[in-house]
Amino acid sequence: METPIVAPESVEEPAPPLIIIGAGLAGLRAAEGARQAGYSGALMMIGDEEHPPYDRPPLSKDFITESAPPEVLLRDVDELTRELDIDLRLGRSAEELDVAGRRVRVGGEWLSYSSIILAVGHRSRSFRTERQEQSLYPLRTMADALRLRERLDAGAGRLAILGAGFIGSELASSARSRGVDVTLLSATPRPLEGALGTQAADALVRMHRAHGVDVRLGCTITEVGASSIVLSDGSEVAADVVAYGIGGEPATEWLAGSGVELDPGGIVCDEFLRAAPHVYAAGDIVSWPSELFERRLRSPHWTPAAEQGACAGRNAVTDAQEPFDTVPYYWSDVYGKRLQFVGVASGEEMVVVHDDLPDGGFLALARSGDRISAACGIAMRRAIVAARRHIRQGTSWSDAVEELVSDPRSALVATR
Template structure:
């Protein structure tokens, strides 16, 4: 029986892990260590209600203060883990070594940046509350134009929210359509039209050559030679897992903390959330999932795994699931779509931007995507969980219509 658990990363996966341990009756010490000064908060609203100004920071809390107090944690905020040695069961926090009994790594990810833009005012990424505060202040300052680099989910949400400020918005995407890497061109073009109809100047199929400006950003030069003048740039080109502190730790680091299928990274060490990469047995492939729901579920799973023997341990095999809000549309994706999957419209219409499509490959149902179709997404998610074939999914769609 363990006497203590140390959790590094005081955000979604870390807090859900601590809550799970207490709910399951663990009464030993739980240290929750995070390098941000804020009490654990939720990130999805940062690009939505918080950025728009509808919510203030006090609504972002992941748990009410009294619930966090009730967990009886050794909560250490503003403290960074700087090293780990799994052989000696030692973690280093702000340069000071301390032992651990069980360790859960939940250090998440940070935004990719464009090299050469450090130190140029007006160029931002959006990952944490401080980023959100800075971008919101810049939007309130009536910028001439916002340029969003990258039309993935975060970029698309930032563009949609910026439109609400009445500011001209240009969104630049290297692929032929927004979200194209995940959804393919057919559905990507519906998302493109959604943004264009809201006035976004969408430039697809072009990259960013240079972000120009000496002290402050002045323009963005694109790979097709165009120059877009701007005083506010938000870069949304993906994230990298926070694993630098784990170099030489004895763990395998390969685009995240490599775990086994039960989320165990080494004896007495598990990982969860955006930082964890594990072989999901449902798909037979290594994955690192950057979704809210995954951080919740994997946080709980990795916490329980620390309390289990290898005989008791169970694989972590979710169907990944994600949502995004853009304008008045709620989009949801469950499963693993690839751009070259077969796509079938199973409900609604692209024109009305209320629809559900399913994706299939090799005779299997692989994913479902919905725009303002939450019920259908959840129904097909159920089929994904049961391992339905493509034909079973099509039969199901037929019965529903």
């Protein structure tokens, strides 16, 4: 009797993972968004730093001012692997993307994906002088913040900061709280004017000077010595340490020729944060078409990055595509006050509606047609919340101004 031949059972190949490139805030929120949307498949996160996702805003604030560096991890490795079931691969960088083949090369190895989310963010724009480059301290990563803190802890008492944007301003405030002498340098005559408007930018400069910061406008550094720097106007400034925060550059050069559309700021996405078939993006590098503002936007700040990450994570694993749009919002903490901005200033001048309230309260609004399009405030938390609501709802200019200006007991209460 012949033994019947039994065909071997076919083994189904597991589906390729969802891969997230970038282990920052946007990447973490993308992973959480995918899991919350019901995705139970394999999920891999690749990050070029050795740290799991951490919070960057404290690096120029609490990380410098507290007696010991605060915990900034958003989730530790155990939470990422146990609660989110992430295959976490840190200290690695993506090198090439093959959109047609649905694969990405990392460390010389090609990895297949079902979908991929690009959340690589920005790298610090470099600054170089002819000598003493070892005395220059960028401030973007946790390693940067640790290095600078160690230098200040070692007794450096004179700090020069190149770049008077949000990071430079926060660092100036933090260093002054430690008793460090600070010189703040801006290559532009009015730092942050494009982001905040003329009046708010001027108010911020006045705050720096009121707290003992030597603000030098319209100049940069030409030479760095052991205990001083030479500026482009020929003056010399005493400095033990030179830190800089002069903006970032999108970490997207490895995507050239991949089929993902790039622009000078990063990645061009559609309204679903999709950059190519099965390719999504989130965070600082993303521009998207905003229906609310009727233009393409990019908002490289904490809140939009978190919102985009969650949306990209959901869209990457579901058939029900969700359009992304938001009212951009960002903030900074300086000298015990919160500076906030919401909306999009579309070239209209910011109109100051209050600058004489307790604790230096300041509020300016921008108008687009018959609508409020942006608001900037110092020590105006509740007013900014109300302004963001009015922008999102398309409230008329007159109605928004009536609430924001005429009722100081509700929306317009200056707070620290």
